[in-house]
Amino acid sequence: xxxxxxxxxxxxxxxxxxxPPVHEIQRxxxxxxxxxxxxxxxGIVTQTIQKVLGGIRQTxxxxxxxxxxxxxxxxxxxLFKKASELLEKQQGYTxxxxxxxxxxxxxxxxxxxxxxxxxxxxxxxxxxHYSNLEYNLERGERxxxxxxxxxxxxxxxxxxxxxxxxxxxxxVFLILKALAEKxxxxxxxxxxxxxxxxxxISSIMEExxxxxxxxxxxxxxxxxxxxxxxxxxxxxxLKVHTxxxxxxxxxxxxxxxxxxxxxxxxxxxxxxxxxGSGALYDFQKHGISDEPxxxxxxxxxxxxxxxxxxxxxxxxxxxxxxxxKDLIEIxxxxxLARVLRVDKMTLAAIEGTLADYARGETGIRNIPxxxxxxxxxxxxxxxxxxxxxxxxxxWSPYRVRILEGxxxxxxxxxxxxxxxxxxxxLSHPKWNASALARKLRLEASPAVIVRIQQEExxxxxxxxxxxxxxxxxxxxxxxxxx
Ligand SMILES: *Cc1c(COP(=O)(O)O)cnc(C)c1O
Numbered sequence: 001x002x003x004x005x006x007x008x009x010x011x012x013x014x015x016x017x018x019x020p021p022v023h024e025i026q027r028x029x030x031x032x033x034x035x036x037x038x039x040x041x042x043g044i045v046t047q048t049i050q051k052v053l054g055g056i057r058q059t060x061x062x063x064x065x066x067x068x069x070x071x072x073x074x075x076x077x078x079l080f081k082k083a084s085e086l087l088e089k090q091q092g093y094t095x096x097x098x099x100x101x102x103x104x105x106x107x108x109x110x111x112x113x114x115x116x117x118x119x120x121x122x123x124x125x126x127x128x129h130y131s132n133l134e135y136n137l138e139r140g141e142r143x144x145x146x147x148x149x150x151x152x153x154x155x156x157x158x159x160x161x162x163x164x165x166x167x168x169x170x171x172v173f174l175i176l177k178a179l180a181e182k183x184x185x186x187x188x189x190x191x192x193x194x195x196x197x198x199x200x201i202s203s204i205m206e207e208x209x210x211x212x213x214x215x216x217x218x219x220x221x222x223x224x225x226x227x228x229x230x231x232x233x234x235x236x237x238l239k240v241h242t243x244x245x246x247x248x249x250x251x252x253x254x255x256x257x258x259x260x261x262x263x264x265x266x267x268x269x270x271x272x273x274x275x276g277s278g279a280l281y282d283f284q285k286h287g288i289s290d291e292p293x294x295x296x297x298x299x300x301x302x303x304x305x306x307x308x309x310x311x312x313x314x315x316x317x318x319x320x321x322x323x324x325k326d327l328i329e330i331x332x333x334x335x336l337a338r339v340l341r342v343d344k345m346t347l348a349a350i351e352g353t354l355a356d357y358a359r360g361e362t363g364i365r366n367i368p369x370x371x372x373x374x375x376x377x378x379x380x381x382x383x384x385x386x387x388x389x390x391x392x393x394x395w396s397p398y399r400v401r402i403l404e405g406x407x408x409x410x411x412x413x414x415x416x417x418x419x420x421x422x423x424x425x426l427s428h429p430k431w432n433a434s435a436l437a438r439k440l441r442l443e444a445s446p447a448v449i450v451r452i453q454q455e456e457x458x459x460x461x462x463x464x465x466x467x468x469x470x471x472x473x474x475x476x477x478x479x480x481x482x
Pocket of ligand 1: 241
């Protein structure tokens with residue numbers, strides 16, 4: 001046994017002995033080049049080289065090395081190439097831009113809404129410079145961060161007052177805690193929803209210390225169900241917008257106006273509507289959904305409402321609260337407001353987005369998620385045709401077709417809405433659909449996320465920007481030229 005092994009071991013040792021020492025590699029001009037290219041300290045490049053050498057040494061010991069011999073000049077070239085790849089990986093972000101070819105507009109996994117140009121510019125300005133975040137320029141003294149975005153929100157929703165917190169889940173929690181702790185809150189059984197990521201109205205209520213009083217049944221709740229359960233310990237009537245599901249058929253819910261009227265008849269009872277998606281824009285006028293517009297809900301008599309910043313509104317993650325001034329004052333002063341407060345970049349993004357709304361239809365069409373929601377199937381079809389022309393402009397092995405389909409709004413909003421669209425169906429003679437989808441995820445830069453259906457890759461251009469189309473086509477072409 002040992003006799004046989006001996007020459008093998010000696011051979012491995014010989015190979016290892018030929019490996020260039022680190023100090024020698026450090027003198028190579030390519031070492032300097034890596035420092036410049038990645039803008040890192042020499043120590044970091046040295047560590048990377050050592051990691052690569054360690055890996056190669058182990059592979060040689062395992063008898064699995066099939067690269068150039070350590071004495072060769074191509075060994076050093078290979079070493080620097082590997083070091084460069086590793087540096088690339090180490091210096092790269094884990095949070096990366098992707099191209100959304102799924103057609104799902106508010107895709108929660110892909111970051112929900114994208115910001116408008118105006119919002120982005122405002123964020124950049126605010127992040128790069130000092131600002132009057134908590135400074136009153138008029139008086140030359142300390143101000144409040146709550147003033148930002150409030151004026152625009154008041155103007156757009158018609159509310160007396162408004163404020164912004166971290167997300168809508170935080171808004172629900174703050175409102176229950178500040179206005180209903182140790183008191184009763186009446187909710188219809190049909191509205192005790194769970195929203196993705198284990199956010200349950202019933203659990204959040206328990207956390208807040210408010211006592212849940214469930215009324216009615218899953219499909220039907222009447223006015224009298226609310227009225228009969230009001231007593232001296234009732235703080236609130238809560239209506240939850242069931243944004244992520246629909247109960248069909250034999251149903252009855254009590255309208256906003258009626259709930260507002262009940263609350264008004266009982267001193268000290270607040271009527272709060274958690275709107276979830278929060279549309280500032282009237283999608284109904286385009287025949288899309290029956291999503292309530294916030295200003296309408298307030299007009300119908302809700303004392304206070306809350307909604308997300310990154311769902312239908314098309315802004316950053318945030319929770320927006322609007323309503324009666326006396327109630328908002330209580331919220332602003334509550335300890336939790338400090339815990340749930342947003343940073344200046346979020347405020348800038350909200351303000352930038354609201355500024356688009358304040359410009360009417362012209363500004364609103366600059367908000368990416370709204371523009372995508374309103375895109376017509378004809379427009380998407382024309383782009384799909386151009387996409388195919390571009391792909392087939394040169395030799396292409398792909399089989400391509402255009403087919404009718406539907407896009408989803410996503411983000412748990414408008415679950416029953418199917419927006420008609422046109423899809424690009426793609427298949428390759430060698431790779432099956434999931435292999436092609438994998439290539440698009442891992443080899444394209446930026447990664448392209450697609451649908452897999454009918455054993456082909458399908459791309460919905462509704463959520464792909466025009467300037468991104470080229471990137472997708474280039475990626476597809478590159479796979480075939482490798
Ligand atoms: C989405 C949603 C929430 C949570 O909002 P986030 O901004 O995601 O925290 C709360 N309530 C309703 C009804 C929702 O639809």
